[in-house]
Amino acid sequence: xxxxxxxxxxxxxxxxxxxxxxxxxxxxxxxxxxxxxxxxxxxxxxxxxxxxxxxxxxxxxxxxxxxxxxxxxxxxxxxxxxxxxxxxxxxxxxxxxxxxxxxxxxxxxx
Amino acid sequence: xxxxxxxxxxxxxxxxxxxxxxxxxxxxxxxxxxxxxxxxxxxxxxxxxxxxxxxxxxxxxxxxxxxxxxxxxxxxxxxxxxxxxxxxxxxxxxxxxxxxxxxxxxxxxxxxxxx
Numbered sequence: 041x042x043x044x045x046x047x048x049x050x051x052x053x054x055x056x057x058x059x060x061x062x063x064x065x066x067x068x069x070x071x072x073x074x075x076x077x078x079x080x081x082x083x084x085x086x087x088x089x090x091x092x093x094x095x096x097x098x099x100x101x102x103x104x105x106x107x108x109x110x111x112x113x114x115x116x117x118x119x120x121x122x123x124x125x126x127x128x129x130x131x132x133x134x135x136x137x138x139x140x141x142x143x144x145x146x147x148x149x150x
Numbered sequence: 151x152x153x154x155x156x157x158x159x160x161x162x163x164x165x166x167x168x169x170x171x172x173x174x175x176x177x178x179x180x181x182x183x184x185x186x187x188x189x190x191x192x193x194x195x196x197x198x199x200x201x202x203x204x205x206x207x208x209x210x211x212x213x214x215x216x217x218x219x220x221x222x223x224x225x226x227x228x229x230x231x232x233x234x235x236x237x238x239x240x241x242x243x244x245x246x247x248x249x250x251x252x253x254x255x256x257x258x259x260x261x262x263x264x265x
Contacts, residue, residue, distance in 0.1 A: 085253035
């Protein structure tokens with residue numbers, strides 16, 4: 041099947057760094073995306089990796105290792121507003137089939 | 151751009167009734183997706199369309215669910231008859247498929263409650 045695994049919840053303090061890991065099924069895999077969702081609102085796109093390595097966008101970075109079927113989202117200089125659910129999502133063909141993980145709920149404490 | 155527009159925002163209905171959810175994608179986008187979100191099952195892909203053609207409906211839970219995209223600016227998801235286990239938030243998303251990354255733009259969702 042096409043399923044993804046990520047931790048259900050993570051807690052960190054303001055100013056810290058947190059890494060959210062994601063593993064995925066390799067069959068038909070094309071690329072890995074990350075989305076953020078606040079309180080059941082609309083998920084919003086954060087980043088995308090098609091090639092191995094690190095992609096950096098401000099305080100957020102995303103990493104992919106295709107050989108390990110693994111990726112992670114790195115959030116630096118955590119702020120209270122970063123408290124949200126974070127989803128990894130695997131693109132399973134270039135035609136657009138995007139399958140989401142169960143989500144990781146991040147709580148940022150003062 | 152107004153973004154992806156979904157209606158209604160909330161729907162409460164009784165078991166056995168027909169429910170129709172509506173979505174207007176972002177103008178110029180050529181792909182449209184319907185997802186369902188629950189605490190237990192997360193964000194499930196139900197169906198997606200490319201250029202108004204259904205590509206993959208393997209996520210549609212059963213024959214009670216149907217989706218249409220009669221033109222590039224409108225799609226519906228219909229549940230008939232509805233059941234309490236259909237209660238969820240239903241999201242529509244659109245994107246412009248092309249080379250490389252095509253991020254999904256989500257609507258604000260329709261919260262469906264079936265009693």
